[in-house]
Amino acid sequence: MDSVSQIALGAALSVGVMGRRTAVWKAALWGGIAGTLPDLDAIINHGDPILNMVRHRAESHSLLYLTLLSPFLGWGLARLQGNMTLWKRWTLAFWLALFTHPLLDVMTVYGTRLLLPLTDYPYGVGSIFIIDPLYTVPLLIGLGAALVLKSVRGLRWNWVGLALSTLYLVWGIAAQAYVTKLAQASLKESGIQAERLLVNPTAFNSVLWRMVAMTPDAYYEGFRSLLDEKKQITWRQYPRCDALARFATSNAGVAAIAKFSHGFYSLGQQDGRLTVTDLRMGQEPYYFFRFDVSNENVARAVGQRPDIATALPWLWTRLTGHDVPLPAADHAGRSIQDVQLERCGYSIKNRGDEIDSGAGKTR
Template sequence: MDSLTQIALGSAVGVAVMGRRTAVWKAALWGAVGGTLPDLDAFINHGNAVLNMTLHRAESHALFWLTLLAPFLAWLVSRIHGEPALFKRWWLALWLVLITHPLLDVMTVYGTQLLLPFTNYPYGVGSVFIIDPLYTVPLIVGVVAALRLKSTRGLRWNAAGLVLSSLYLVWSVVAQQQATQVARSSLQQQGLAVDALLVTPAPFNTLLWRLVAMTPTHYLEGHYSLLDKSPRITWTAYDRGGALAAQHARHPYVARIAAFSHGFYRVSETDGHLFVTDLRMGQEPAYTFNFDLGIAEVRAGLNYVPMLKSARPNIATALPWLWRRMWGDPVPPPR
């Protein structure tokens, strides 16, 4: 999730666990610090754009390593504030702050390597978008109330924010399952045989869902809103570059993106350059993670540093479309 959300979650968890045992501002402050720490790995340069993407949310998001970090951070905080008697409570609070960060991240589609060093599998439920105000706002309101109200009433507001945001995550999974059932039924009714199906929310909401279905030669994209009057989905097919993918299957960065995206990727060639695109984040024709791997004939791909070639949607057309489509208006997506 975005940095503001992780700060709000960390602060809310810190305040909830520490209560009035220490000043609320201390719990909120260190909760925010702990909620930010895992994402500092974004500043590490691993050498190229592909590695920077696939090694983000790795060790710094692993439950094992964060659990080992928690007592050291708790010792530091309790010493800074002269509260050695609260060491165990700070330990519990900061452990929960640290591990709720990757547990929230795993609800997005990106991929979070929770179980390092035992496995580097990138887990991702994909039921919430990376920025969702309906999740974040209750947390912010609760923390602000806890800081401003000098009574247990503020703590109740904070607890309510955590409960509401957690219930929203539960709702997102239920909504995702509903959209998945509709997508599978639509594919079956239209006689479309696919190998894999991806169902993720459109930006900032959990009413509109983006659907990606993979075949050996193409990928199909569609959208479904929970408010659609008809469950029939319009699927648009695009070439996934199956022949190119097979030709360059041993290319180290093609293979890495193929694994990290769980097979939701395409390979293309433009002006003699080989491109590999993660199809999970973005929508046609704009994708966040589109990598230029250099001259296609360079099979090993080691003589060229991969470059990120992100494409952003036209906000002037994308946002009005998103708003209308979210409420069930069957308008085609902007291209």
Template sequence: MDSLTQIALGSAVSVAVMGRHTAVWKAALWGAVAGTLPDLDAFVDHGDAMLNMTRHRAESHALFFLTLAAPPLAWAAARLDRRAAPSMNRTPSGDSDPRSGGTWGRWTLALWLALITHPLLDAMTVYGTQLLQPFTDHPYGVGSVFIIDPAYTVPLIVGVIAALRQKNARGLRWNAAGLVLSTLYLVWGVVAQQHVERIARDSLRQNGIASQGLLVTPAPFNTVLWRLVAVTPTQYFEGHYSLLDARPTLRWTTHERGAALIAAHGSEPAVARMAAFTHGFYSLSETDGRLFVTDLRMGQEPAYTFRFNLGSAAARANGGHPPTLEGLRPDLGTALPWLWQRLLGHDTPPPWRVTQGDRAG
């Protein structure tokens, strides 16, 4: 997810665990730090653009390593907390004075949860998060929420702000409510995804498409409009379905995957890496003697975020052309209005789409 969401989630989780055992702003600040730390791997250069993509959300997002990082981070938080307020005072009601500081154990639980909820939330997106490093580099991705979704983020922000402003039990209840609402939204996303997947599989059967894999993931910023990609050995099919569509009809557009190129170059390290990372949702193409590999999961025909230029055959053979990112993005001036209209159930084709064939069912 985006950085703002991870900061809000880390803060909300930390505030919920620490409660009145420390000042709300301290819990929120340390939670924001823990929620940000895993994404610092984005500043690590692994040598080429494709490695930077596939090694993001790796060790820094592993549950094992984050569990090891929680106790020393909590020790620092608890130590600074005690230095700021060395005595354990009580309020007239008998509660711990929020200025008295939390214990190392409570800080450990708070920051451990703030750390591990980061990759667990990332795994709900389609990108791919290597949760179980160093035991496996399998990239997990449920794909039931878009990387930026205000419906998930806003309740967290509102809850944290309320807790910071009110600094009492009512503020903590607002924070807890934000966590509950955002979690329920994730559950909703999974339920909606399963519903759309059933409709998509029925449509594929009606059209006689024997797909090897089916991707069902939300369109940007919502969980009402869903993008669908089905792959066969030679082609891929793209479609959209809105929960507001009047009837469960899908219109599939047909595109070539580059089967001959996959047969010829599929064993090359860069291509094999992309095939594994995308779980087979990729295509190969060739332009002016240069080979391109495209991640079909993120973007929309013909504009994809992760499209890599692997260079010419000679350059690849000599190891002289590391993959370079040459992604394409649609014009937002036309993309956003279409997104809104299609979300509302209007069967309008994307204005930037290049269609090689259509199937409806």
């Protein structure tokens, strides 16, 4: 999750644990610091953008390592403040702030290695977007009340904020399960035999969901809003560019993205150079994590971000249940499929198909 959410969660938990045993602002300050501490690994430069990506949320997000660190932080702060009677309380406050950081991160799709050193598997539920105001605002309101009121009533508001934010996480899991069931039924109806399916929310909300289905030679992207009236899901097909796989058989960058993305990746070419894209974060044709891997030694980030002035209005319109076209054509006005096919080195006339699961036909 974003830093604001992690700071707010750590601060709220610390205030809840410490109660009136210390000043509320002190509990909030140290809890907020602990809440963002694991993300300091982001400042480490491994000399390669792919390594920077896949090594984020690693050792610093290990539940075991963070648990071992907590008593030292609790003892150190109690010693610093000259009140050793509170070291166990501070240890618990630090542990909760640190321990919940990777647990919250794992709810996003990115990938968190929270079970190191037992396994380096990057876990990611994908039931909440990395920035979601509906999760963060209750925490901030409850924490703000605790800081302003400085009373038992304020502490109760803090617990209410924690409860509401937790319930929102539960809602996200339930909504994801519901949309996943709809997507699986739609794929079956459309005759798409998917090897794997990804379902995660679009930016800043848990109402509009993006789905990616992988097949041996293509991937399909679809969107489903909980406010949609029609049951059909429109799947847009894009080539995986497997013809380029022979150029990537021994490419370390491609292998790293393939593993980290759990197979949700595609190959391409840009100006004659091999690229690899993590399909989990972004939407066609804009992806945050696309890399030029032509140089075997050092990759180069070539990801794109959408135009906010266009993307946000589309997001709101689609979220409210209106099936509008994607805000994604290149500067020459070509379709997304044409641009992707060109990246694969195919002719534009060999276009990708658009499948409407309710129409029972390919168009």
